[in-house]
Amino acid sequence: MDRVREAFERHGFEEMDTPALELWEVLAAKGGEEVERQIYKFQDKGERWLGLRFDLTVPLARVVASTPDLVKPFKRYNISKVWRYEEPQSGRFREFLQADIDIIGSQRMEADLECVSTAVDALRALGLKDFEVKINNRKLLTGMVESLGIKAGHSSMVLRVLDKLEKVGEGGVKKELIDIGLGADIVERILGFTHLKGEEALAYAQREFGSSKMTHEGIAELRRLQELSISFGLEELLRVDFSLVRGLEYYTGPVFEVKAGGSQVGSVAGGGRYDRLIEQFGGAPTAATGFSLGIERLYEVLFQKLKEETKQSNVDVFVANVNEDLASEAIKISRQLIEYGISAEPDLMGRKLGRQLEYANSKSIPYVLIVGKEEVRSGKYKLKDMEVGQDRFVQINQLADLLKHKVS
Amino acid sequence: MDRVREAFERHGFEEMDTPALELWEVLAAKGGEEVERQIYKFQDKGERWLGLRFDLTVPLARVVASTPDLVKPFKRYNISKVWRYEEPQSGRFREFLQADIDIIGSQRMEADLECVSTAVDALRALGLKDFEVKINNRKLLTGMVESLGIKAGHSSMVLRVLDKLEKVGEGGVKKELIDIGLGADIVERILGFTHLKGEEALAYAQREFGSSKMTHEGIAELRRLQELSISFGLEELLRVDFSLVRGLEYYTGPVFEVKAGGSQVGSVAGGGRYDRLIEQFGGAPTAATGFSLGIERLYEVLFQKLKEETKQSNVDVFVANVNEDLASEAIKISRQLIEYGISAEPDLMGRKLGRQLEYANSKSIPYVLIVGKEEVRSGKYKLKDMEVGQDRFVQINQLADLLKHKVS
Numbered sequence: 178m179d180r181v182r183e184a185f186e187r188h189g190f191e192e193m194d195t196p197a198l199e200l201w202e203v204l205a206a207k208g209g210e211e212v213e214r215q216i217y218k219f220q221d222k223g224e225r226w227l228g229l230r231f232d233l234t235v236p237l238a239r240v241v242a243s244t245p246d247l248v249k250p251f252k253r254y255n256i257s258k259v260w261r262y263e264e265p266q267s268g269r270f271r272e273f274l275q276a277d278i279d280i281i282g283s284q285r286m287e288a289d290l291e292c293v294s295t296a297v298d299a300l301r302a303l304g305l306k307d308f309e310v311k312i313n314n315r316k317l318l319t320g321m322v323e324s325l326g327i328k329a330g331h332s333s334m335v336l337r338v339l340d341k342l343e344k345v346g347e348g349g350v351k352k353e354l355i356d357i358g359l360g361a362d363i364v365e366r367i368l369g370f371t372h373l374k375g376e377e378a379l380a381y382a383q384r385e386f387g388s389s390k391m392t393h394e395g396i397a398e399l400r401r402l403q404e405l406s407i408s409f410g411l412e413e414l415l416r417v418d419f420s421l422v423r424g425l426e427y428y429t430g431p432v433f434e435v436k437a438g439g440s441q442v443g444s445v446a447g448g449g450r451y452d453r454l455i456e457q458f459g460g461a462p463t464a465a466t467g468f469s470l471g472i473e474r475l476y477e478v479l480f481q482k483l484k485e486e487t488k489q490s491n492v493d494v495f496v497a498n499v500n501e502d503l504a505s506e507a508i509k510i511s512r513q514l515i516e517y518g519i520s521a522e523p524d525l526m527g528r529k530l531g532r533q534l535e536y537a538n539s540k541s542i543p544y545v546l547i548v549g550k551e552e553v554r555s556g557k558y559k560l561k562d563m564e565v566g567q568d569r570f571v572q573i574n575q576l577a578d579l580l581k582h583k584v585s
Numbered sequence: 586m587d588r589v590r591e592a593f594e595r596h597g598f599e600e601m602d603t604p605a606l607e608l609w610e611v612l613a614a615k616g617g618e619e620v621e622r623q624i625y626k627f628q629d630k631g632e633r634w635l636g637l638r639f640d641l642t643v644p645l646a647r648v649v650a651s652t653p654d655l656v657k658p659f660k661r662y663n664i665s666k667v668w669r670y671e672e673p674q675s676g677r678f679r680e681f682l683q684a685d686i687d688i689i690g691s692q693r694m695e696a697d698l699e700c701v702s703t704a705v706d707a708l709r710a711l712g713l714k715d716f717e718v719k720i721n722n723r724k725l726l727t728g729m730v731e732s733l734g735i736k737a738g739h740s741s742m743v744l745r746v747l748d749k750l751e752k753v754g755e756g757g758v759k760k761e762l763i764d765i766g767l768g769a770d771i772v773e774r775i776l777g778f779t780h781l782k783g784e785e786a787l788a789y790a791q792r793e794f795g796s797s798k799m800t801h802e803g804i805a806e807l808r809r810l811q812e813l814s815i816s817f818g819l820e821e822l823l824r825v826d827f828s829l830v831r832g833l834e835y836y837t838g839p840v841f842e843v844k845a846g847g848s849q850v851g852s853v854a855g856g857g858r859y860d861r862l863i864e865q866f867g868g869a870p871t872a873a874t875g876f877s878l879g880i881e882r883l884y885e886v887l888f889q890k891l892k893e894e895t896k897q898s899n900v901d902v903f904v905a906n907v908n909e910d911l912a913s914e915a916i917k918i919s920r921q922l923i924e925y926g927i928s929a930e931p932d933l934m935g936r937k938l939g940r941q942l943e944y945a946n947s948k949s950i951p952y953v954l955i956v957g958k959e960e961v962r963s964g965k966y967k968l969k970d971m972e973v974g975q976d977r978f979v980q981i982n983q984l985a986d987l988l989k990h991k992v993s
Contacts, residue, residue, distance in 0.1 A: 186899050186928060187923050187926065187927070187928045187929075188923060188928070188929075188930070189898070189899065189900040189928055189929070189930035191898070191899060196680050197605065197666055197668075197680060198625075198668070198679075198680060217606075217627075217629060219625075219627030219628075220627075221625060221670060222670050248944065248947050248948060249934070250933050250934060252930075258605055258666075260605075260606070262629060262630050271606075272604050272605060272606060280933060282934070283933045283934045285933060285934065285935055287912070287916070287931075287932075287933045287935075288933045291931075291933055294920070298923070405913065405916075407913070408912075408913035408914075408916040408917050408920075409916060409920065410917075410920055490597065490599065491594050491597065491599060492597040504695070504816075505813065505815070505816035506816075508695070508813075508816040508817060509816050509818075512702070512816075512817065512818055515595050515596060515706070518595065519595070520594060520595045520596070520597055521595075521596075521597070522596070522597035522660075523695075523699075524695075525658050525688060525691045525693060525695045525696045525699055526657070526658060526690070526691045526693065527693055527695075536656065539656050540656060
């Protein structure tokens with residue numbers, strides 16, 4: 178989380194959190210029917226209907242709508258909890274952490290790519306190398322679907338079904354599309370274009386649906402993203418993929434999804450543009466785009482690596498006492514080390530020396546300083562390097578510098 | 586929050602969070618009647634009764650109870666949200682952040698003082714100087730109350746009323762104690778000892794109630810805390826105060842509270858020992874003590890200071906373009922700077938140079954790098970120091986080092 182935070186800050190995003198609880202009307206209808214069913218919803222003691230936020234974007238839009246004097250672009254990040262009542266599975270929990278970045282106030286594709294670029298930097302900072310960024314566009318998808326004769330009111334329903342492609346497979350999607358009343362030939366055509374990727378996809382959309390204004394705009398946005406991706410150093414990562422829809426209702430333009438290669442986990446990050454959400458909360462029409470990293474998904478992908486990294490305690494030195502009479506001396510020395518900025522821990526259990534060393538070893542604390550009677554008298558303390566198994570004697574006034582040097 | 590986190594880690598606490606939602610039976614009866622009434626309680630779609638956690642200690646105890654193989658002492662910290670449905674007022678909200686530290690597995694007063702010492706370090710790291718740490722002991726209070734003839738089952742009710750002293754005043758407490766059936770003379774004696782502080786308080790308790798085993802133990806713990814406070818460098822800060830009760834039901838021994846001097850906010854931190862809570866969740870009897878900082882309270886106290894510190898953006902350099910043709914060049918340079926670990930931001934709005942400078946100024950970004958045609962040709966860029974108002978020309982290969990040096 179620290180690395181993600183640092184990456185966000187290097188790109189100039191500022192931290193801002195919003196409440197976990199929102200009035201029900203804030204959350205209702207913002208994510209789409211399926212997400213709405215997943216919201217934890219209840220009445221508080223004042224009998225108001227509340228919900229636990231299902232993402233970090235909707236509450237942000239609510240706050241931005243009521244803060245018209247924000248300097249634009251407003252670049253904010255938030256790493257915090259969200260809730261959805263869905264079936265728990267690997268990397269997917271009912272309470273989960275999103276690491277969210279958003280840029281409010283720019284309608285330009287530069288803002289979208291700044292989000293992608295920041296997210297990619299964060300993933301790289303976590304050690305992820307093997308991944309790709311799928312891109313698509315809601316205008317383009319909607320334009321194509323509506324060109325096939327599906328009415329404006331129904332196209333979002335079609336997109337919602339398409340979003341389940343990975344979950345229920347092509348057969349499942351086909352069945353659902355027929356169930357909502359689409360003809361078999363239209364269903365075939367729709368499923369056909371979800372297979373298209375890259376230049377082939379764009380050329381097809383232009384050829385077959387280029388006369389639709391929405392499709393045309395969507396293509397133009399995707400082309401602009403490709404063009405700009407060179408400046409952002411993203412040209413190798415972005416790939417147009419017509420099967421990408423993204424579940425949330427509020428997207429209006431480009432959508433993105435990052436897949437970790439060679440992993441079962443699926444997408445670890447995603448986002449898109451939502452130019453109409455702030456308006457829905459009574460704000461002025463405000464362009465906005467954002468990206469979100471799924472922390473639990475990343476834990477799944479990085480599990481082995483993280484396990485190794487977090488085995489070590491964040492304590493630099495355990496200050497052991499030889500017997501209880503010297504416990505207070507050990508406490509004092511810990512305090513001195515802490516004042517020097519070294520993380521130190523004295524015994525708090527009244528344990529014998531052997532047990533203290535065992536503890537330090539079990540926590541992989543790299544150094545143990547031994548406080549004995551002779552040490553206190555002479556002012557020279559035994560410092561055990563727990564990794565190398567080497568001892569040396571150091572004076573208390575050298576100790577802090579020595580350790581600071583060693584642990585840094 | 587970063588400074589608090591750093592202080593916790595210097596003392597060897599490790600971060601661990603628990604879910605915001607708990608089963609109702611986990612939360613019920615753990616904080617006492619008043620807190621129980623304040624819990625956000627509801628049924629999920631699976632019809633289980635859930636509650637939003639009202640503190641970070643109860644969920645920790647629940648986790649510890651089901652993790653018997655934790656290496657002890659287990660020192661954990663958690664900075665996270667909790668919820669209580671109470672009347673919002675200055676520094677007190679229904680959703681608020683606690684910065685919590687706990688030491689599990691040591692029954693020694695060293696563990697209590699390690700928590701106090703860590704909390705004090707965190708408060709100092711925030712720039713707080715003028716504060717005192719009140720200490721008292723639940724055994725002592727219970728022993729004294731029961732010595733006056735109040736039955737074991739009722740003493741916790743009496744303590745609950747005493748805890749309201751600051752809120753409803755002495756008159757209010759007197760009335761409530763009489764309402765629950767105490768005689769006027771007993772009420773007078775109880776109110777009498779809430780006025781006692783320091784050595785006078787301890788001597789009085791010893792003299793009047795020393796024959797009570799509980800009182801005796803409570804006094805011994807307070808004396809031990811005083812004795813140990815010298816090693817911890819806390820002897821000037823700790824003050825015995827018999828009016829201190831702490832609201833939560835689960836405390837069993839020493840209790841603590843930190844008051845910020847010269848502020849209306851009241852306590853900014855508090856804690857105590859809860860040796861029976863883990864057992865209540867089916868764990869082995871496990872000693873435990875903890876401390877919690879109220880982040881919103883601290884915001885109130887530090888508001889002016891924080892306002893000044895946070896005015897400055899975390900962006901080091903704004904990379905401005907002279908005209909739109911050079912926007913992609915500015916994006917590339919930003920990316921290079923970010924790779925060097927410098928926080929940089931290009932324009933994402935297609936603004937004219939004047940508007941870009943205005944933006945950088947409004948965000949108090951310290952440096953602006955100007956990317957013009959001549960600059961790109963010559964490889965020398967104009968760097969504006971926005972504070973001093975000075976310009977200089979730098980080559981792109983010196984830029985990162987120069988800025989890194991300047992901003993660090």
